[in-house]
Amino acid sequence: MNFSALERLDQADPLTHLRDEFVIPEDTVYLDGNSLGLMTHGTQARVAETTAQQWGQDGIRSWNEHGWVHLPAKIGDKLAPIIGAQAGQVICCDSISVNLFKTLSAAFAVLDARGEPRNQRHQVLSTADNFPTDLYMVQGLQQLIGAENCELVLADEAELLADLSKHIHAQTAIVMLTEVNFRSGRRLPMAEIIAHAHAAGALVIVDLAHSAGAVPVELDKWQADFAVGCTYKYLNGGPGAPAFVYVAERHLGSVRQPLSGWFGHARPFVFDAQFEATDGIGKMLSGTPSILAMSAVDAALDVFADVTMVQVREKSIGLAELFLELLEQTGLAREFDCISPKTAQQRGSQLSFAHPDAYAICQALIEHKVIADFRAPNYLRVGFTPLYTSFTDIGRAVARLAEIMQTRAYTDPRFQTRQAVT
Amino acid sequence: MNFSALERLDQADPLTHLRDEFVIPEDTVYLDGNSLGLMTHGTQARVAETTAQQWGQDGIRSWNEHGWVHLPAKIGDKLAPIIGAQAGQVICCDSISVNLFKTLSAAFAVLDARGEPRNQRHQVLSTADNFPTDLYMVQGLQQLIGAENCELVLADEAELLADLSKHIHAQTAIVMLTEVNFRSGRRLPMAEIIAHAHAAGALVIVDLAHSAGAVPVELDKWQADFAVGCTYKYLNGGPGAPAFVYVAERHLGSVRQPLSGWFGHARPFVFDAQFEATDGIGKMLSGTPSILAMSAVDAALDVFADVTMVQVREKSIGLAELFLELLEQTGLAREFDCISPKTAQQRGSQLSFAHPDAYAICQALIEHKVIADFRAPNYLRVGFTPLYTSFTDIGRAVARLAEIMQTRAYTDPRFQTRQAVT
Numbered sequence: 001m002n003f004s005a006l007e008r009l010d011q012a013d014p015l016t017h018l019r020d021e022f023v024i025p026e027d028t029v030y031l032d033g034n035s036l037g038l039m040t041h042g043t044q045a046r047v048a049e050t051t052a053q054q055w056g057q058d059g060i061r062s063w064n065e066h067g068w069v070h071l072p073a074k075i076g077d078k079l080a081p082i083i084g085a086q087a088g089q090v091i092c093c094d095s096i097s098v099n100l101f102k103t104l105s106a107a108f109a110v111l112d113a114r115g116e117p118r119n120q121r122h123q124v125l126s127t128a129d130n131f132p133t134d135l136y137m138v139q140g141l142q143q144l145i146g147a148e149n150c151e152l153v154l155a156d157e158a159e160l161l162a163d164l165s166k167h168i169h170a171q172t173a174i175v176m177l178t179e180v181n182f183r184s185g186r187r188l189p190m191a192e193i194i195a196h197a198h199a200a201g202a203l204v205i206v207d208l209a210h211s212a213g214a215v216p217v218e219l220d221k222w223q224a225d226f227a228v229g230c231t232y233k234y235l236n237g238g239p240g241a242p243a244f245v246y247v248a249e250r251h252l253g254s255v256r257q258p259l260s261g262w263f264g265h266a267r268p269f270v271f272d273a274q275f276e277a278t279d280g281i282g283k284m285l286s287g288t289p290s291i292l293a294m295s296a297v298d299a300a301l302d303v304f305a306d307v308t309m310v311q312v313r314e315k316s317i318g319l320a321e322l323f324l325e326l327l328e329q330t331g332l333a334r335e336f337d338c339i340s341p342k343t344a345q346q347r348g349s350q351l352s353f354a355h356p357d358a359y360a361i362c363q364a365l366i367e368h369k370v371i372a373d374f375r376a377p378n379y380l381r382v383g384f385t386p387l388y389t390s391f392t393d394i395g396r397a398v399a400r401l402a403e404i405m406q407t408r409a410y411t412d413p414r415f416q417t418r419q420a421v422t
Numbered sequence: 423m424n425f426s427a428l429e430r431l432d433q434a435d436p437l438t439h440l441r442d443e444f445v446i447p448e449d450t451v452y453l454d455g456n457s458l459g460l461m462t463h464g465t466q467a468r469v470a471e472t473t474a475q476q477w478g479q480d481g482i483r484s485w486n487e488h489g490w491v492h493l494p495a496k497i498g499d500k501l502a503p504i505i506g507a508q509a510g511q512v513i514c515c516d517s518i519s520v521n522l523f524k525t526l527s528a529a530f531a532v533l534d535a536r537g538e539p540r541n542q543r544h545q546v547l548s549t550a551d552n553f554p555t556d557l558y559m560v561q562g563l564q565q566l567i568g569a570e571n572c573e574l575v576l577a578d579e580a581e582l583l584a585d586l587s588k589h590i591h592a593q594t595a596i597v598m599l600t601e602v603n604f605r606s607g608r609r610l611p612m613a614e615i616i617a618h619a620h621a622a623g624a625l626v627i628v629d630l631a632h633s634a635g636a637v638p639v640e641l642d643k644w645q646a647d648f649a650v651g652c653t654y655k656y657l658n659g660g661p662g663a664p665a666f667v668y669v670a671e672r673h674l675g676s677v678r679q680p681l682s683g684w685f686g687h688a689r690p691f692v693f694d695a696q697f698e699a700t701d702g703i704g705k706m707l708s709g710t711p712s713i714l715a716m717s718a719v720d721a722a723l724d725v726f727a728d729v730t731m732v733q734v735r736e737k738s739i740g741l742a743e744l745f746l747e748l749l750e751q752t753g754l755a756r757e758f759d760c761i762s763p764k765t766a767q768q769r770g771s772q773l774s775f776a777h778p779d780a781y782a783i784c785q786a787l788i789e790h791k792v793i794a795d796f797r798a799p800n801y802l803r804v805g806f807t808p809l810y811t812s813f814t815d816i817g818r819a820v821a822r823l824a825e826i827m828q829t830r831a832y833t834d835p836r837f838q839t840r841q842a843v844t
Contacts, residue, residue, distance in 0.1 A: 044473045047470075068661060097683030145566065259562055269844045273557050421491050
């Protein structure tokens with residue numbers, strides 16, 4: 001491994017200084033930011049201040065004095081430029097799952113308001129290998145309101161892309177897709193899909209779980225109707241951090257959603273018995289948000305203030321291409337079947353490799369302080385997070401992988417036992 | 423004020439040592455634990471450890487190594503004895519609002535499974551002055567599935583109690599009540615109401631927002647069907663901390679809920695496209711929970727380990743009765759109209775007083791470091807949290823209130839301006 005060449009790449013990297021903002025686990029190459037992003041020093045300090053001072057000393061007054069009540073919208077406005085949205089269309093709340101339920105219901109309400117007969121346009125189109133929770137939420141809504149009002153239809157991802165017209169048609173109410181596939185890293189051409197869906201009279205919900213903070217997203221330009229996304233992956237908001245939801249400005253006036261908790265009320269502290277939605281994106285809120293969780297997300301996003309998503313994308317591609325190149329150089333490419341698209345522009349910020357021993361290899365890598373992850377049935381996933389992953393990291397990771405394969409360290413029986421969370 | 427008598431009460435109090443477990447804001451009498459409970463030192467340390475070590479150093483591996491994946495159920499089992507439930511029926515997740523949506527839908531599913539024709543039994547009975555978010559969630563479900571399937575019916579609280587049979591009848595599907603009224607502190611006779619509802623063929627959802635950790639709750643003994651509750655009030659879980667949900671064991675086998683996210687799946691890491699609920703209370707989970715928020719709740723509950731709810735209740739009544747007695751002694755009782763029940767057993771752990779200047783008086787109290795709160799239209803609320811409120815605190819609070827009223831300090835114009843959160 002030519003580490004001096006890699007160090008030169010790091011020196012030339014315009015984002016290299018951002019690594020110092022993060023707590024990097026000791027002696028570790030962390031390639032799992034697509035599952036749980038690392039913590040910034042600023043986030044750690046903010047959480048400490050939120051406990052010691054805000055909760056500990058200022059107590060209940062902090063809802064006003066420290067702006068707790070405004071955090072969901074404040075974070076939304078910080079997220080907006082990262083996902084190509086004007087301010088006022090994004091808010092931070094709940095989980096992706098819960099936000100999908102809101103947006104699915106809201107999208108149906110938009111179609112109802114258009115006078116679309118539900119019995120003629122009631123299908124929710126998604127892909128069979130979308131992240132399961134997305135499908136489960138449609139199944140939950142379907143069970144609640146009946147398949148005649150909401151019916152999940154699954155397409156094969158490749159077949160969908162090969163013939164959009166065949167799959168998106170007059171019965172399609174909602175196209176619900178994740179831009180970047182969690183297994184393969186494949187990035188869907190959302191602008192094209194959205195244009196096609198709109199032409200067919202359908203609305204589109206985009207799941208940005210593996211996009212936000214990783215690739216340049218252009219929700220407004222694409223004319224997406226709704227989007228949801230995750231802050232704990234590339235946005236480094238902390239384990240299980242609250243998700244976000246986007247509603248296009250054109251829908252905000254009339255849209256409604258059924259998880260109409262008091263935080264979405266026009267005047268929550270009047271305590272009126274009748275729900276009246278607040279104007280704007282606030283109506284997507286439901287119950288009281290966790291302030292510890294919100295504070296962490298708010299602080300985590302500060303590192304994006306002086307970064308463009310174009311810079312992030314450029315380095316992400318650089319890291320991934322280097323990884324592939326080093327696999328070639330070391331001969332590992334023969335063993336690891338890359339199931340991600342060969343063309344960088346068709347990928348998100350990860351590479352996935354099929355290998356019969358993927359699980360054990362992943363465990364062996366982790367023991368050697370290279371943190372990747374495994375996804376069923378047999379994929380090793382490697383995530384690239386340009387804010388803190390260096391080119392040298394990539395070299396170290398591949399060198400350790402080569403050693404593990406050469407010594408067959410992964411065959412150790414203790415790497416075979418599956419853990420609760422894989 | 424006879425402070426030496428109050429100090430003797432504190433010395434004789436079997437819970438007095440627990441005050442040291444808490445971070446008490448400097449020089450402050452905190453009587454707002456019914457809105458946001460104080461932080462324990464243990465919770466602060468746990469949050470610091472969760473950031474510095476678990477997230478910061480151990481990253482993604484913490485889902486297994488630090489048991490993140492088990493936190494919702496672990497916390498549920500800690501909560502169970504506090505609310506009179508056997509383990510395995512309680513889980514920590516989401517907000518009360520979201521959990522109400524789950525339990526409302528689940529209760530209707532139970533009735534469907536019993537073969538109850540929905541068009542004959544579709545009403546959700548609640549009280550007009552229940553906490554608004556409870557009503558809003560029914561309204562959201564009603565809008566989604568139609569008033570013929572779910573119709574909110576509101577009764578006056580006093581009228582309901584005066585004649586249960588008149589209000590709970592063959593059209594009543596679900597009785598949804600908050601045990602302790604957030605405004606008045608009135609405690610409803612839940613055992614009696616539940617028996618009555620069951621006799622009429624209805625199911626019962628109990629909101630324990632102002633009960634859990636404050637009064638002895640006996641969900642199993644009462645035969646409650648479902649319950650939800652809050653961990654950020656008397657349970658000290660932190661601002662906006664995740665809520666909990668209880669499902670009676672007899673319903674757990676067959677119940678389903680529509681927010682069927684991947685954390686409620688039988689095998690979430692198999693990533694199957696078809697939802698299959700896990701056995702037991704885990705099926706009430708939806709998306710990925712915030713681990714910072716969960717860790718805080720988990721640590722906060724430790725202080726309850728060696729305390730019985732009977733002890734908590736006894737001291738709570740002692741504090742409230744002392745407050746009332748001191749209002750009498752100081753003549754303040756003439757100005758402050760106590761709208762809470764006169765009989766201690768009919769109250770939760772708060773007292774509410776109507777006063778035309780309640781808002782300004784509350785602000786003046788806060789400036790004098792007595793933290794109470796205000797609820798529209800004109801109530802001053804005072805909460806008693808036996809784990810950290812002392813009898814001396816009560817004396818200091820009443821003395822400061824007397825001074826504010828005597829000097830008319832509350833008439834200062836700066837106390838008139840309403841804040842975002844009241």
